[in-house]
Amino acid sequence: MELVQKQVRYMQEKPSITDQFQMDEDYNVPDTKDDVKQIVRSKETVKIEDINLVENYLRVSGKLCFQILYIVDSEENRLASLEGKIPFEEMVYVTDMGKDEFFIKHVRTEFQTTLIHSRKIGLHAMIELEIGREQMQEEETTIDMESDVPVYKKVNRINLLEIQMNKNDTYRVKEEITLPGTKESIGQLLLSDISLRKLEIRLMQDELRLQGEFLVFIIYLSEEQKMDWLEQTVLFEGKLECSGIEEGMYDYISYALEDTLADVRLDEDGEMRVIGIEGTIHLRMNIYKEESIDVLADMYSLQKKCEFEVREADYEELMIQNHSKCKISEHLNLPELKEDVLQICHSDGEIQLEHVEPSKQGLQLDGILHLSFLYLRANDEQPFGNWQGMIPFTWLLECNNMPENVKYNIAEHVEQLSVNLAGNEEVEIKAVLSFDTFIRKSVTAQVITSVAFAPLSVEEIEKRPGIVGYVVKKEDKLWDLAKKFMTTEEGIMEVNNLEQTTIKEGDKILIFKENLSIL
Numbered sequence: 001m002e003l004v005q006k007q008v009r010y011m012q013e014k015p016s017i018t019d020q021f022q023m024d025e026d027y028n029v030p031d032t033k034d035d036v037k038q039i040v041r042s043k044e045t046v047k048i049e050d051i052n053l054v055e056n057y058l059r060v061s062g063k064l065c066f067q068i069l070y071i072v073d074s075e076e077n078r079l080a081s082l083e084g085k086i087p088f089e090e091m092v093y094v095t096d097m098g099k100d101e102f103f104i105k106h107v108r109t110e111f112q113t114t115l116i117h118s119r120k121i122g123l124h125a126m127i128e129l130e131i132g133r134e135q136m137q138e139e140e141t142t143i144d145m146e147s148d149v150p151v152y153k154k155v156n157r158i159n160l161l162e163i164q165m166n167k168n169d170t171y172r173v174k175e176e177i178t179l180p181g182t183k184e185s186i187g188q189l190l191l192s193d194i195s196l197r198k199l200e201i202r203l204m205q206d207e208l209r210l211q212g213e214f215l216v217f218i219i220y221l222s223e224e225q226k227m228d229w230l231e232q233t234v235l236f237e238g239k240l241e242c243s244g245i246e247e248g249m250y251d252y253i254s255y256a257l258e259d260t261l262a263d264v265r266l267d268e269d270g271e272m273r274v275i276g277i278e279g280t281i282h283l284r285m286n287i288y289k290e291e292s293i294d295v296l297a298d299m300y301s302l303q304k305k306c307e308f309e310v311r312e313a314d315y316e317e318l319m320i321q322n323h324s325k326c327k328i329s330e331h332l333n334l335p336e337l338k339e340d341v342l343q344i345c346h347s348d349g350e351i352q353l354e355h356v357e358p359s360k361q362g363l364q365l366d367g368i369l370h371l372s373f374l375y376l377r378a379n380d381e382q383p384f385g386n387w388q389g390m391i392p393f394t395w396l397l398e399c400n401n402m403p404e405n406v407k408y409n410i411a412e413h414v415e416q417l418s419v420n421l422a423g424n425e426e427v428e429i430k431a432v433l434s435f436d437t438f439i440r441k442s443v444t445a446q447v448i449t450s451v452a453f454a455p456l457s458v459e460e461i462e463k464r465p466g467i468v469g470y471v472v473k474k475e476d477k478l479w480d481l482a483k484k485f486m487t488t489e490e491g492i493m494e495v496n497n498l499e500q501t502t503i504k505e506g507d508k509i510l511i512f513k514e515n516l517s518i519l
Contacts, residue, residue: 001146001147001149001451001453002145002146002147003142003144003145003296003448003450004142004143004146005140005142005143006140006141006143006293007138007139007140007141008138008139008141008160008162008293009136009137009162009163010136010137010139010160010161010163010315010316011134011135011136011137011163011166011286012134012135012136012137013132013133013134013407014100014133014134014135015133016105016130016132017058017092017094017130017131017133018128018129018131019060019090019092019128019129019131020126020127020128020129021088021090021126021127022124022125022126022127023064023086023088023124023127024122024124025086025122025123026116026120026121026122026123027086027121027122027123028119028120029082029119029120029121030082033080033082034072034073034074034080035072035073035074035119036070036071036072036073036115036118036119037071037073037074037077037118038070038071038115038382039068039069039070039113039115039121040069040070040079040374040385040386041069041372041384041386042067042068042069042111042113043066043067043193043348044064044066044067044109044111044125045064045065045066045258046062046063046064046065046109046127047062047063047065047258047259048060048061048062048104048107049061049063050062051102051103051104051131053102054091056093056094056097057092057094058091058092058094058102058131059089059090059091059092060089060091060092060104060129060131061087061089061090062087062088063085063086063087063088064086064088064109064123064125064127065084066083066084066085066086066111066113066123067081067082067083067193068081068082068083068113068121069081069190069191069219069374069384070082071382071383071384073118077380077381077383078221078225078227079190079191079219079227079383079384080190081219086123090129092129092131099135100133100134100135101134101136102131102132103131103132103133103134103284104129104131104132105131105132106128106130107127107128107129107130108128108130109125109127109128111123111124111125112124112125136163136166137314139313139314139315140447141293141295141313141447142295142296142447142448142449143155143295143296145296145299145448147451147453149301149303149304149453150301150302150303151299151300151306152299152300152301152302152482152483152488153296153298153299154296154297154298154299154479155294155295155296155297156294156445157292157293157294157295158292158293158295158315158317158443158445159290159291159292159317159318160291160292160293160315160316160317161250161288161289161290161315161316161317161318161440162288162289162290162291163286163287163288163289164244164245164288164289165242165244165285165286165287166286166287167285168282168283168284168285169242169282169285170280170281170282170283171210171238171280171281171283172278172279172280172281173214173236173277173278173279173280174276174277175214175234175235175236175278176274176275176276176277177216177232177234177275177277178267178273178274178275179230179273179274179275180230183228183230183273184222184223184224184226184228185222185223185272185273186220186221186222186223186264186272186273186275187220187222187223187224187225187272188220188221189218189220189262189263189264190218190219190220190227191217191218192216192217192218192260192262193216193217193218194214194215194217194257194260194261194262194277194279195215195257195348196212196213196214196255196256196257196279196281196413197213197214197215197233197413197414197415197416197417198212198213198413198415198416198434199211199255199281199413200212201253201255202247203245203246203247203248203249203251203287204245204246204247205245205246205247206241206242206243206244206245206246207239207240207245208242208283208285209237209238209239210236210237210238210239210240211235211236211237212235212236212237213233213234213235213236214233214234214279215231215232215233215234216230216231216232216233216234216262216277217229217230217231217345217346218230218262219345220264223272227383229345229346230275231345231346240283242287245287249287249289250287250289250318250321250438251285251287251288251321251438252285252288252321252411252438253283253284253285253286253411253436254283254284254409254411255281255282255283255284255411256281257280258279258280258282259280260277260278260279261276261278261279262275262276262277262278263275263276288318290318295447297446297448298479298483299448299451300483301453302486302488302514304453304454304455304456305453305454306451306452306453307452307453307454308448308449308450308451308452309448309449309450310446310447310448310449311446311447311449312444312445312447313444313445313446313447314442314443314444315442315443315444315445316407316440316441316442316443317440317442318440319399319402319439319440319441320399320437320438320439321437321439322397322398322399322435322436323434323435323436323437324395324397324398324437325415325433325434325435326393326432326435327430327431327432327433328369328391328393328429328430328431328432328433329428329429329430330391330428330429331422331426331429332389332391332426332427332429333425333426334387334425334426334427335425337375337385337387337425338424338425339378339424340377340378340379341375341376341378341385341421342375342376342377342378343375343376343421344373344374344375344376344419344421344427345373345375345376345384346373346374347371347372347373347374347417347418347419348372348373348417349369349370349371349372349414349431350369350370350414351367351368351369351370351413351414351433352367352368352369352370353365353367353410353412354366354367354368356410358402358404358408359402360400360401360402361396361398361399361402362396362397362398362399362402363396363397363399363408363410363437363439364394364395364396364397365393365394365395365396365397365410365435366392366394367392367395367412368390368391368392369390369391369392369393369414369433370388370390371389371390371391371417371429372386372388372389373386373419373427374386391429391431393433395433395435397410397435397437402439403441405441405442406439406440406441406442407439407442408437408438408439408440409437410435410436410437411435411436412433412434412435412436413433413434413436414431414432414433414434415432415433415434416430416431416432417429417430417431417432418430418431461486464485464486464513465485465513466513467510467511467512467513468485468510468511468512469508469509469510469511470508470509470510471506471507471508472503472504472505472506472507472508472509473505476503476505477501477503478492478493478498478501478502478503479501481511485511485513486513486514487511487512487513487514488514489501491514492511495509495510495511496509496510
């Protein structure tokens with residue numbers, strides 16, 4: 001005899017690790033840059049370069065990348081910018097590492113700049129890392145048994161979510177935009193800000209199809225040293241080879257944009273009117289296949305005693321894969337701006353999820369939209385200003401009749417954001433927040449691990465009655481009665497003229513021991 005088994009793979013997720021650390025640096029303005037009179041705007045990104053295991057610690061290394069827009073300390077009060085990178089290395093204590101794979105799930109930063117003097121800027125960053133940990137698990141699932149002894153078998157069909165692929169990959173985007181005819185040619189690029197505002201990913205045969213858009217914002221000086229800016233959406237699409245996947249599979253793919261670059265190029269007329277846009281999208285992919293499996297749950301033989309051992313096996317079942325959008329519309333009264341704002345040039349936003357509460361209706365999200373916008377001021381000495389604030393939000397990711405033992409992944413992104421003047425002291429904010437959600441529940445099944453046959457004793461066979469009149473009890477199943485009285489489901493159905501295996505409490509049936517014929 002031999003058990004027929006199938007390997008079922010799933011990804012076991014463990015609780016995340018949260019780590020916070022501070023960075024304080026005095027940054028010297030490079031000799032090639034002008035003196036700083038006033039800082040207008042600063043923006044930072046954290047780039048994780050490596051995660052290594054060192055005994056009981058995770059060594060996380062990377063760089064804090066920053067960009068500062070400032071007013072030059074001169075009579076012209078013109079704008080300039082500087083960029084820099086500060087390396088860091090953080091040791092995070094970890095218990096029970098096992099064979100876990102560690103990855104960065106979220107990075108949150110609070111970044112502040114202080115002007116110490118015209119050639120030195122104080123940088124302060126509070127960085128919070130949410131480190132995920134997961135491990136590939138394989139369950140040996142018994143689906144059948146091959147034997148020379150005739151055996152009656154019972155199977156339970158369960159729907160399982162089996163992971164097909166777990167990998168990291170990158171997709172490089174290269175696009176170009178041309179200045180509108182109303183804009184002057186570029187003499188010097190002062191600042192560029194490239195953000196990923198939308199990305200749609202479709203699973204096809206052996207490939208991913210990506211379609212998305214960048215929001216590109218630049219500030220530049222014309223050849224006549226006049227300052228101007230441009231904000232424009234750039235569409236892109238492409239394919240990423242991914243052997244083994246197919247349409248109809250399920251996915252949870254988290255992504256982030258890094259290593260962005262904007263450079264000025266010549267157009268066909270030899271004028272500096274073309275801007276090259278580049279960026280690398282890092283993707284972390286879990287690709288799943290949903291499959292129905294008949295798990296061998298019980299068995300018996302009329303010729304021999306059948307004894308087997310079982311264990312509990314854990315699986316996952318898909319609840320929902322969903323892409324939902326939360327719309328925000330707010331009017332903010334900002335008396336600190338008074339009549340100072342002439343025009344809003346550019347806005348930027350980031351989502352911070354504060355709390356996720358599972359319920360029978362789905363997942364209740366509470367979070368904050370961190371918002372900033374750059375604006376043109378009615379002040380020649382300080383022509384630009386930057387406002388920062390936050391807007392709280394709540395959103396329900398619907399999943400009706402959601403059980404308690406669920407696992408979920410949420411990837412949040414700002415898909416659309418606009419900030420417009422609505423009065424002297426008021427701005428109107430409209431945003432669309434997107435949430436990619438992947439919810440599954442745990443499924444436990446009894447799996448047969450070993451089987452042994454033993455001869456039936458003559459005494460045991462003779463003790464069993466040949467005919468039994470039986471009144472069905474509440475919890476009785478036809479399979480259990482057939483096994484108990486050494487017959488078959490088909491035999492009971494034939495004798496009692498039953499058309500299906502369903503029986504109910506109070507039914508009266510006759511049960512004949514197999515091979516006993518009185519008809």
